[in-house]
Amino acid sequence: MTADGPPPGAFRAAARRWLATVERPAGLYDYGPTPQPEDVPAGREWQAILASAGYACLHWPARWGGRDATVAEQAAFAEESARAGVPRQLNIVGPDLVGPVLMSFGSEGQNARLLPRIHSGADLWCQLFSEPDAGSDLAAVRTRARRTDRGWVVDGQKVWTSGGVGADYGLLLARTGGPGHGGLSVFIVPMGAPGITVRPLRQMDGESKFNEVFLDGVELAADAVIGEVGGGWRVATATLGRERLSLGANAVAMFRSLDELVEAADRRGRLDAQLRTAVADQWVRVWLLRTTWERAIAEGAEPGDASFSVLKLLTSETQRAIGDLTLEALGADALASEEDEPLVRRMLVSHAQTILGGTSEIQRNILAERILGLPREPVVSAAAAPS
Ligand SMILES: Cc1cc2nc3c(=O)[nH]c(=O)nc-3n(C[C@H](O)[C@H](O)[C@H](O)COP(=O)(O)OP(=O)(O)OC[C@H]3O[C@@H](n4cnc5c(N)ncnc54)[C@H](O)[C@@H]3O)c2cc1C
Structure with a gap:
């Protein structure tokens, strides 16, 4: 199919x-x-x-x-x-996020030292942006980097760090100045540096791709900053939106999930008229998404354009709907079926798609403000927020 x-x-x-x-x-x-x-x-x-x-x-x-x-x-x-x-x-972080960021903002020395090793797979990178109280509102990052005679000292905590175990370097967003966007800088962090603790988080699908990362008095060299001190917001936002290139691969995975869930439901005698109709609906959506994605690319859309926000939103919502259909197809077997393990795994991660790389609500905000021209959402100052 x-x-x-x-x-x-x-x-x-x-x-x-x-x-x-x-x-x-x-x-x-x-x-x-x-x-x-x-x-x-x-x-x-x-x-x-x-x-x-x-x-x-x-x-x-x-x-x-x-x-x-x-x-x-x-x-x-x-x-x-x-x-x-x-x-x-x-992985995605080195080639897709760090490489382009270094080429735009890095020094010749940083580029010569780091880019060939990302290209060859010698160095694995992770992204140290999100914190317990700074996800969608990334400008609220609290991890602090203080300048010293020899360079920098970093203290703070990161969370949801994909691939933190085994990573050689982290791309760190930290506060070097006052509150807001202007007080942020981006650093290169050797993950083996003293003071770094990586603690894996076990997910409901049994994998441990996420981690908490604690930074306690981590010393960094003076040239660990990428771009200007205080210019971290520009560097950080340049990394956002690049994940959307993999939409085509997502379509392949969604078609595969639909094939497999039909087969799994049929094997269990659960392929009734209602499920068939629901599968057909999702198949049409995936087909339309794939076609729209091809058109956006043919028209020269670039990652970061609003059209990619539309595709990110609809693709991740469709992945989640297919995950929910998988649950209907497998019934209680979704909890225990070894035979359908790859399908169950995709079902379990399907909800993550509407969170990573900007949640669905944030994509809707972007579309409302940048495409529909609706008023910007009010900024709630931290001082005014209830504690
Ligand atoms: C699979 C996966 C991999 C990830 N990998 C990494 C990684 O490697 N490195 C890293 O730094 N981070 C990573 N993240 C974290 C990811 O960037 C954050 O989860 C995401 O930005 C959302 O932040 P949050 O989880 O803190 O949720 P919050 O920002 O706390 O949001 C909670 C809820 O409130 C909603 N919300 C928040 N603000 C608004 C608003 N203004 N308007 C309307 N609704 C709003 C959100 O949509 C969400 O539903 C990953 C996440 C996932 C799921």
């Missing part, structure tokens, strides 16, 4: 052929944007293979080992990788 994409262009066709024949590291599977700690060795090896074949960091300029790939080519590679059942790269 899959919908084939448009006829593959030369790039897509070459990538599909390569993915079908390349030798894969033992144990590699499509773990998504973030490896679990035990997936990291195979993920690093895979990144090195991608790098030597010219498929790593496609969007990077040739100077740093990329191909200057168009958004369409990046999206085609993401889709072909999902089809082939492999991750499109080691």
Whole structure:
């Protein structure tokens, strides 16, 4: 029940052929944007293979080992990788967030030292932005970096750090000045530095991709800042929105989930008329999303454009609806079925999609303000908020 994409262009066709024949590291599977700690060795090896074949960091300029790939080519590679059942790269943070940020704001020295190691998979990065009281309202970050004679000392706590275990570096958003956007700076943090504690959080799907990260008196060198001190908001916002490139890969996964849930429901005699209609509705949505996504790319939309917010919102809401349908298809077996484990896993993570990379409510705010021109939501000052 899959919908084939448009006829593959030369790039897509070459990538599909390569993915079908390349030798894969033992144990590699499509773990998504973030490896679990035990997936990291195979993920690093895979990144090195991608790098030597010219498929790593496609969007990077040739100077740093990329191909200057168009958004369409990046999206085609993401889709072909999902089809082939492999991750499109080691993880999302290094190649997609840190690389472009360093190229825009980093010094020559930082770039020469760090970019080749992201490209080859030698260094794994995590993103240290969210805090217990700063998620959607990222400008409320409280982790503080104080200047010293030798550099900086950082104290604070981060949470929801994907891939924190096994990461070599973190991209840290910390407060170096007063409240609000202007008091923030972005730092490069070696995750092995004394004073850093990474504590895994166990999720309901049994995985531990998230972590709490505690920073107690962590000393950083003076050149650990990316860009200007106090210019962290510009650096941080440049990272947001880039995850949306993987929408095509999401469509492949959603078609697969629909196929598998129909088969699982049929096996259990639960494929009644109501479920069939609901599946057909979601299949149409995925098909329309995929087509809209292709059109947005063909029209030159870039990550960060409002059209990507529309797609992020509708894609994640559809993923969640398919997760809910999976529950209907499996019934109580969703709790215990080993046979349908990959499907159950996708069901359990489906709700995360409406939170990561900007929640659905935040996407709606963006659309209301930037596209519909509705009044901005009132800013509630911390001083006025109830304690
Ligand atoms: C799978 C996944 C991976 C993640 N990986 C990382 C990572 O590697 N590094 C990292 O730093 N963070 C990461 N995060 C954290 C993520 O960025 C935050 O969860 C997200 O920004 C929401 O913040 P919060 O969880 O603090 O929720 P809150 O901001 O506290 O929001 C709670 C609820 O209130 C709603 N809400 C908040 N503000 C408004 C508003 N102004 N208007 C309307 N509704 C509002 C939200 O939509 C939400 O429903 C990850 C999250 C997920 C799910």
